[in-house]
Structures are given as structure tokens and as C-alpha cells.
Amino acid sequence: MAENLLIRLGSNDDDTIYWMVWSSHEHEIIASGELSSASQLSQLTEKAQSRNVIVLVPSCDVAFKSLHVPAKSQKAIRQAAPYMLEDELAQDVEQLFFAYGENKKPASNENCFIAVVEKQQMLLWQHWLNEANITTKQLIPDVLALPEAQENWQAIMIGNQVLLKQNHWQGMLLDMHLWQMANQEWSNNENVTIDAYSTLPESDKNIVINSQPEELPLALFAQNITSHSFNLLQGDFQIKTERSPLVKTWVWAAGFALFALLINITLKSVTLWQINSQQAVLEQQIIDNYKLAFPETKRVRISTIRSQLKRKMAEIGSSSTDESFLVMLTKVQPAFSQIPLLKPESLKFDSKRNELRLQATANDYQQFEKFKTILESQKLSVSQGAQNNQDNKVSGSFSITAAKGEQ
Numbered sequence: 001m002a003e004n005l006l007i008r009l010g011s012n013d014d015d016t017i018y019w020m021v022w023s024s025h026e027h028e029i030i031a032s033g034e035l036s037s038a039s040q041l042s043q044l045t046e047k048a049q050s051r052n053v054i055v056l057v058p059s060c061d062v063a064f065k066s067l068h069v070p071a072k073s074q075k076a077i078r079q080a081a082p083y084m085l086e087d088e089l090a091q092d093v094e095q096l097f098f099a100y101g102e103n104k105k106p107a108s109n110e111n112c113f114i115a116v117v118e119k120q121q122m123l124l125w126q127h128w129l130n131e132a133n134i135t136t137k138q139l140i141p142d143v144l145a146l147p148e149a150q151e152n153w154q155a156i157m158i159g160n161q162v163l164l165k166q167n168h169w170q171g172m173l174l175d176m177h178l179w180q181m182a183n184q185e186w187s188n189n190e191n192v193t194i195d196a197y198s199t200l201p202e203s204d205k206n207i208v209i210n211s212q213p214e215e216l217p218l219a220l221f222a223q224n225i226t227s228h229s230f231n232l233l234q235g236d237f238q239i240k241t242e243r244s245p246l247v248k249t250w251v252w253a254a255g256f257a258l259f260a261l262l263i264n265i266t267l268k269s270v271t272l273w274q275i276n277s278q279q280a281v282l283e284q285q286i287i288d289n290y291k292l293a294f295p296e297t298k299r300v301r302i303s304t305i306r307s308q309l310k311r312k313m314a315e316i317g318s319s320s321t322d323e324s325f326l327v328m329l330t331k332v333q334p335a336f337s338q339i340p341l342l343k344p345e346s347l348k349f350d351s352k353r354n355e356l357r358l359q360a361t362a363n364d365y366q367q368f369e370k371f372k373t374i375l376e377s378q379k380l381s382v383s384q385g386a387q388n389n390q391d392n393k394v395s396g397s398f399s400i401t402a403a404k405g406e407q
Helices: 038-049 074-084 119-131 176-189 217-224 245-293 305-315 322-338 365-377
Strands: 003-008 017-023 028-035 052-057 063-067 096-101 112-118 138-141 153-158 161-167 170-175 192-196 207-211 343-350 355-362 380-390 393-402
Touching: 003 038, 003 217, 017 038, 017 217, 028 038, 038 119, 052 119, 052 217, 063 170, 074 096, 074 112, 096 119, 112 119, 153 217, 161 176, 170 176, 176 207, 245 305, 245 322, 322 343, 322 355, 322 365, 322 393, 355 365, 365 380, 365 393
Parallel strands: 003 052, 052 138, 153 192, 192 207
Antiparallel strands: 003 017, 017 028, 063 112, 096 112, 153 161, 161 170, 343 355, 355 393, 380 393
């Protein structure tokens, strides 16, 4: 924006508020004035609507601290700094707000520059602006808006107070009686030269005053404030950029559409995962059953199990009677599950007699008897062949057919 509205607030409701409209292109004052209290801020609402608003606050409410924090990351420095200052502060750390700046040319090894304000004071300033419907993205301590202090200090009168900047990160706002006390202290300790942009109260003879072209305080501030100036609106007080109603509508619509898409993808992914899991279980069951029927098989792949099964069936002479053979295997399988130590050595199916001939081994004769009992409970007719005991293993054969009435 080509024009800025500068507002300098006070500390209390009934303090004078200074304002000015400044043309950044022409570098001139368009309008200026004073308000007798914060309750009159609404008089500036209309002026604020079409201009960039910069708010300044009195530096008497801000403590400027610089210190060296033995940490490498900015996050660690900012976490430790408030508690390093705890003994210097009059209030509990929890009641204070800490904003962080930078000094590109520090005088020593300081690496942390802090402006400390009471949280209640920050909230009070925000309350006044909100009541007047005035929005700002910059809240600046007024002393930091003075020209950069090089060798000389910088000063200007604002109302009945003196605003004094001593260096990049040090300054103060002094009432008249405090000005005289400060003069005495400065003259005793060092030679002080002050560049004054307005008439200052009477100073000690040891303090040198260099008169500069006089300026209105807010005009001087406007010429030194940039978008990179220090800003108190940080952390919990940072301003969130408002979107236009149309953008908000599109964001909500896009959000709902994205949410619906994610739900749909999630549901389909879960369904696909369930199907894949079920398929994996079924494939493993098929492989396990195949290995149970043909234990000599070393490797079974689900993609070739159908062709392997047909080949096995052909080997036992049942190429034209797949269904009968499979029905017989289905009835025999539970017996193998219950007698796991009885291992089939060979299978042969006689399709003409609908008879399954089984050669098997077990640890003892009792397992053969149990196997026969279980088969007969499946309504199968079982005939045992000769049994031999060799190398602590019993081998024998079975002829299995469907019982009469079941064929």
C-alpha cells in the first residue's frame, strides 16, 4: 500500500494516542492528530480500512535484554533465555511475554536479544485494537523506530516524555523528572552525545546535544520502519492471515472432497487387504493339504498345484475319475490329521472298484488301529494288509472303499 497509518498507543486507557497517515511514496504527512484515550480509537477505523496499519507502543512497557546463551540452535536458545533472566525480572516468567530480535553487529558475544512485555499489557493493546476493528501486522516498541544509533544516541520528545535510543537494542522512555536523574548518572560515568530531533529538556553541561532537523515523532518513525523491523507480534500473539470468504468456501469444499476420497480409498484398501489375506490363507491350506496327501513332495507352488495334482492322479490311474478320488481323499484326510505320526508312503486308486490303496508307516501298531477306527467312523470300509516292523517303524497297507449305501 502507498499509505501507512501509524498509531502510537499509550500504556493505559486514558493515555494520549498519536496517529498519522504517511505517504511512503511521497515521504510526506497526509494527516495527523491525537486521541485523548483508547476509547476513541474507533475514530481511526475508517482510515485503517484502506491503509497498512503500523502500531507503536511505549518503550516504558518493554524491557530490552541481550545475553549470551550457551546453545547452538535457536530453539534451544529461546527455551533457555527466559529462565536465565529470571533473577533480573520483577515478575514470574509465566506472566511475561518474550519476543526475539537480532543484532547484526553485537557489541560482544551476545547471541540472544529479547524484548520482554507483560502478557496482560499485550492483551490490553490487542483489546483496544479489536474493539475499534483495527488490524495490524506490526507492533513495534517506539524506541526501536528511531534512527539507528551509531556513535551518538538518538532522542526525540513525544508528549511530555523523552524517547532515547542508545544502541541497536537498548533504549528507554523517560518522564521529565527521570530525565534529570538520568542526566546526572550519564555525566558521571561517560561522555554522552545525543542527536536530538526535537527540543529536549535542559541537560547536564557534560552532555552534548546535536540538534537535527526537527521532525514529528511519528514522521521520524515512519522513515525508519521497514517490513523487516522488529515486531512484537510473535509466538502466541502472531497474527494469522485471514482468507477471503470465497477462498474459505473453496477450502472447505476441497477439504470435504479430499476427506471423502481418503475414506473411499481407505475402505477399498481395507477390503482389498482382507481379500488378499483370505486368499493367502486359502492358498496355504491348499498347499498344506497337498503336502499331507503327497508328503514326498519337496516344493509346491500354488500356480502349478492343479497340474501337479492331475499328474499325481494320472500316476495312480484315475485320470477319468477325478471326482471319486477327491471325494475319497476328503473322507480320508481327517484320519491323517488326527494320527499325524502315521505317514502315507504311496496312494493308488482303482477307479473300477472305487478303492483307495494306501501304503503307510507309523511308530507302532496302535496307530494303525486308530487310523482304521477313524476311517470306519467316516462310513468307509477298511481292510488292513500285512504289517511289518523294521527299524523301529511299522509299515502296512490299507484298502479303503466306501461302505455299502455310501457309494
